[in-house]
Amino acid sequence: MKGVVFTEFMEMVEDHFSLRMVDEIIEEAAVPSGGAYTAVGTYPHEEMVALVTALSRRSGMPLPDLLYAFGRHLFGRFARLYPRFVEGQTDTLRFLAGIEDIIHAEVLKLYPDAQLPRFDVEHQDEHRLVLVYRSPRHMPELALGLIEGCIDHFGQSVTVRSNPVDNGDQRSVRFELLRHA
Numbered sequence: 001m002k003g004v005v006f007t008e009f010m011e012m013v014e015d016h017f018s019l020r021m022v023d024e025i026i027e028e029a030a031v032p033s034g035g036a037y038t039a040v041g042t043y044p045h046e047e048m049v050a051l052v053t054a055l056s057r058r059s060g061m062p063l064p065d066l067l068y069a070f071g072r073h074l075f076g077r078f079a080r081l082y083p084r085f086v087e088g089q090t091d092t093l094r095f096l097a098g099i100e101d102i103i104h105a106e107v108l109k110l111y112p113d114a115q116l117p118r119f120d121v122e123h124q125d126e127h128r129l130v131l132v133y134r135s136p137r138h139m140p141e142l143a144l145g146l147i148e149g150c151i152d153h154f155g156q157s158v159t160v161r162s163n164p165v166d167n168g169d170q171r172s173v174r175f176e177l178l179r180h181a
């Protein structure tokens with residue numbers, strides 16, 4: 001997983017909890033990297049899972065809630081760190097419909113070793129977008145947080161529903177977004 005995700009996570013923990021909490025979760029998670037993340041580095045995805053799990057234990061907040069809150073925070077950070085992805089964009093549904101072929105495709109050019117999820121567009125019209133999320137890392141709560149963060153960013157009235165999709169051994173989640181005029 002890209003270092004930028006780790007550095008943003010650590011900053012969020014520091015801001016919302018404390019620097020002490022950062023040290024405590026690094027110690028509790030016993031991550032091989034020792035917690036010295038740089039934005040340009042790449043670290044095992046398991047380290048993120050270990051850190052979020054440690055934060056959940058220490059803070060008493062459920063793991064899914066933490067992943068969701070992190071995703072919601074992360075979108076705002078991504079919009080600042082990579083302004084060219086959001087510049088000139090005004091429509092939440094149109095932006096999110098391009099997550100696979102435009103946004104993450106560009107991310108892959110920046111970081112050829114990025115491990116990105118898949119977002120297939122199952123339906124798209126002016127008021128409704130259906131996205132299907134699939135990832136070997138399976139972090140639908142993070143995805144929902146990023147979607148909600150994106151909705152916050154564009155400030156339109158959009159609601160999201162998420163439902164697990166039963167398709168055998170590959171877990172996926174369907175996100176249905178509705179825009180209210």
Ligand code: HEM
Pocket residue numbers: 001002003004005075078079082085086096099103104107113114115116117119135136137138139142143144146147150
């Ligand atoms: C400006 C917008 C965005 C940028 C620059 C961006 C960039 C990235 C980067 C750098 C990663 C880490 C890849 C790795 O660790 O190897 C990532 C992961 C991820 N992104 Fe995005 N992203 C953006 C918007 C979104 C949005 C709106 C969603 C949700 C629809 C999303 C869903 C995800 C998810 C769920 C992951 C975690 C990896 C996984 O599930 O396999 N991203 N993204």
